[in-house]
Amino acid sequence: MSAWFGDHQVLLDVSLTMPAGQVTALIGPSGCGKSTFLRILNRMHELVPSASLAGEVLLDGDDIYDAGHRLIDARKHIGMVFQKPNPFPAMSIYDNVIAGLKLTGVRASRDEKDHLVETSLASAGLWKEVKDRLRAPGGGLSGGQQQRLCIARSLAIKPRVLLMDEPCSALDPTSTRVIEETMGELQKELTIVIVTHNMQQAQRVSQQCAFFLASQGQPGHIVEHGDTDAMFDSPIDPRTYDYVNGRF
């Protein structure tokens, strides 16, 4: 796919398969279009008035941009977690977890909601810490807990894909470790795509990796992608070698 903001092309011929059951890491310098790529994957890109796109996004073979594919379907199947944890601060932990249900048109009984809140928080690695204070505001949690609350909120809609845009950049190492462990469990049931500037994190959590670059007037594109270990151990492109080894 290729993408633009007005006349400014930000992605050029990006083509990537992100396999189910695996974590795919997107790496590359700031401004090379990683966040734009993620937003295209869940149809947030089209919310920017100047934004345009050429290409397709196939989810199990169906193009989410097809006329028959509604925005709400993309929202149901594709969850997203951002760099800055963004729970609704005044809303209770419980209500934060189920906040996505209404947006995606899912109806649930009280018992179903209770169950969903517990399972989503457990999958996000937060249940034990908050089960006695589900009515407390989400904004009262620590940064790492808030990010796991946001993961739980994404999981409550039972997505098939979880997109994570630098989810640990604002977190301390301990919270980061908890989230990485959570990802290890979640990937068994989900396709996970993570943008990270932390090369060790990319190596720890991902099986596939794609290196994005925008250079000398060239829009963001993928220089190299493939098996994470291979890409870090023996990158093919010298620019990948320099980037993963911290040489600029």
Ligand code: ADP
């Ligand atoms: P990354 O996540 O790799 O840092 P981004 O996807 O955020 O890169 O940005 C890619 C390019 O698109 C940058 O040149 C950025 O300035 C531009 N861009 C991002 N969002 C917008 C927007 N809403 N309007 C115009 N340009 C944008």
Ligand code: MG
């Ligand atoms: Mg970004």
